[in-house]
Amino acid sequence: MKRPVPRIDLFDVRPDDERAFVFAQDLRIIEARLFSSAEPQTSTTLRPHLSAKADVGALMEALQRDYAPRGVNLLRVAGGWMLCTAPDLAPVLNEQAPEQRKLSRAAVEVLAIIAYHQPVTRAEIEDIRGVSTSKGTLDVLLETGWIRLRGRRRTPGRPVTYGTTPAFLVQFGLDSVQDLPGLDELKGAGLLDGRIPAGFSIPLPSDDPQLHEDEEPVEPEPLDFTLSPLPTADEDEN
Template identity: 40%
Template sequence: MDADRIERVIEAVLLAADEPVSIDRMLRLFAPGELPDENPRRAVRAALDAISEATAERGFELVRVASGFRFQVRQQYSPWVSRLLDERPPRYSRALLETLALIVYRQPVTRGDIEEIRGVSVSQSIMRTLLERGWIRVVGQRETPGRPALYGTTRTFLDYFNLTSLDDLPPMDEIESLMKPVLDDAKAADEGGAGGVPPPNKSAPAPHEPPDPPPMAEIIQMPPA
């Protein structure tokens, strides 16, 4: 099979797949003799490079994440694509995102560790949501009284945030950039959603506004209370 046909096959596979496809899985899709015998993996990588180059100016891109490769809409075109979808993306509270950020940068951690750093209790619903999303998992138990569960992140978390490994995490002071897509949704949820907030009553006294929360990076680096 020539290089152009290998490229088209892989392109079709990526379009049909509903999850990232690893190179090992791509290799298994070809019958014996369809890839060059001397270095089939190199042939697949060359096809992926060609696809990436061919889509450089398109509305979608080839992205490598922890589980493999996938096509996805470029971020700048997501507002238009979202109008096509009936289901609105989930919205997450800042408390949930702060909890996730602490697990990401301090893993493995217990729920008690997170509560000590944030200075407030972590609701069971937050931990349940993170577990159900598949972003965190129990990675062990701490050898202390009660043997509390230790939490860490998952491959699903890496895939969602377009990371190939934890080594790709931005520095702590840039955590807001990593969380930006879901932070925007959280802000909209806190405000009641676009178009869902009535205009303020100018004759009423201005309500007391709580101070802005500290930056997420500052929270992550806080010592336990």
């Protein structure tokens, strides 16, 4: 049976109530790290700073409950937790947000294909889209930090494979790529029309960092020239 998470008022904890005092102190530590970090905090990054018997799950549940009615919410993102603006307050902050460069339609399509089909090569992206994909489109996505070079396909030419990054999950508020919408959700959102070909399906995405059997690590390309040896003292004199 799951033990209920205690409700603790951080301003009304007596030092003689050891369990409540330790729990409240752990909450304060987590809150401070969440507030000061631009990256998701995980159990691994939090645990060294908490008490020996800290229940990270219970602590995060307590914080999520406390932040739920506030202007800032605690959300599960990219395998960790982050403090994010409450979704219903986004219109209030839109005028303060810096104007961001919008991705082209081609870039959005390529990003979606990489997210759902990773690891995927440029040729495979072009096959799915049915049109050629410029290197510039991939370069733009690499600059955003949302995609990365995973490895090289073990096929002639050893083409580079692409995959998404934790920054992609943070940007779109996802805990993992498995949270991407499926076929029914895309239909419900009006992103797919009723003229879907028979047998059409959307793959279950995976961003497992381990290389697949048909991939090998990306290695620096060797330079096409070699440096001459440094001149000896006698050569310098001549």
